[in-house]
Amino acid sequence: MAPTKKKAEKKGKIQEFCRKYLTVDFVKSLIFSPDKLSFLTYFILFAELALNILIVVKVKYTEIDWIAYMQECEGFLNGTLDYSQLKGDTGPLVYPSFFLYIYSLLYFVTSRGSNVKLAQYIFIAIYLLQLWLVLRLYSKTRKIPPYVIILSVFTSYRVHSIYSLRLFNDPVAILFFYIALNLFMDRKWTVGSIMFSLAVGIKMNILLFAPAILMLYITSLGYINTIIQLSICAAVQLIIGAPFLMTYPVEYIKGSFDLGRIFEHKWTVNYRFLDREMFENRMFHLGLLVLHIILIIIVAKPCYLFFKNYARLRTLQAQFEPQIAAENREIEDLVRKKMRKATKKADEEEITPEQKKFMDSFEKGMKNQFGDKQQMPQTKEEEDPQKIEIHFDQCVQLALLPIFLINFIGVVCSRSLHYQFYIWYFHSLPYLSWFTEYHTSFKILILFSIEFCWNQYPSTNFSSILLHACHLILLFGIIRKIYKEIGLARQVIKKEN
Structure with a gap:
């Protein structure tokens, strides 16, 4: 190929790049178009890396539970298997056994917990990995505009504080949950079940997702395979808890899965307006439990239908994907043949410098005779066939909503929310708010109001x-919309019948 032709091709590629990416419309799409979130993911992660490093370098670390975690791990590593004897400065150990294994590893890596700075950088890695997992799910749904994610993520003082400056175990538990959720959405059920059970083994709050995961199992796998997956979850708990269950089983179960534990009123974020006596009242706790059950019952049927439709779409995906792949292979072969033919033709028709000089002179003479507006007729090239693309993963919307909603109900009905508990549902809030029919400005107001509440210390x-x-x-907005969508679906089915 002649050098002039290479230059022309290179210039054409640059022009094509400028037309495609260096435009106002493309910039707007990066801000407002949900399908551009995957394009922005690594820019977001890089910016978050820089921001978190800046926080660690510039903001003083605040000790809350890290030393207590290290003391509890030290007791375990010294051979203590009685959970009632594993304690730290903040009280007895109240987390399942996988928490001990994870933080014992951190104990060794950070020189018995003394190298806090290294622990902070490890938690930055945890934060970035979890954020990538969240963005991966959101990119599949193509539902949330990128600017919403950017505003939520970059402006959350509390979330950056929890990860980079506090070193709580909640982020670790939520990380394992999002690993499991991504695996479930990729239909890797067994590994997903193992990861979900390990998340429960770090902190018990992951059980708030359990009703949704159970429905997901049933609708996607059927009852027999659901029992198998539940057995895998149970087996994981038995394996990680074996050293304690075989020695002091009662102390382990009571210490790590204590549903009746009383929270301290001074740390509460959501019930500051109650006096301490009412806050610790057993009847109040029972009332919240009853409310939790009622709300789960209210959303159970529409959530089950969402999961069922998700499973149907995944079945269709499994049926159509091989056919689509075969069609696309044929199209690629056709395009390749056309390109080879075009290249061969171009090589055959390549002219010598003398011929080109004659053609330029001839063209100049024609312009002088007939004017600049005279143009040669353009031949219309046959367009290349386009590949078939169906974004099957968008059906993930039908699964994420009920999973996030059922966890959100658990948060709403919690007896007490401490500052680190914000991580339990923070990453799902943009999705939940964007599912409602509220005006966009009102959705953003809700998100920023929730962030404001979590940033008040102490709470008021x-x-x-x-x-x-x-x-x-x-x-209310979510439940109203979910029932509305179910009603519309039924109307469509009736009309078709």
């Missing part, structure tokens, strides 16, 4: 009441 009567108001408004 106003911040606690406002948090409940935001939760209830969001929950």
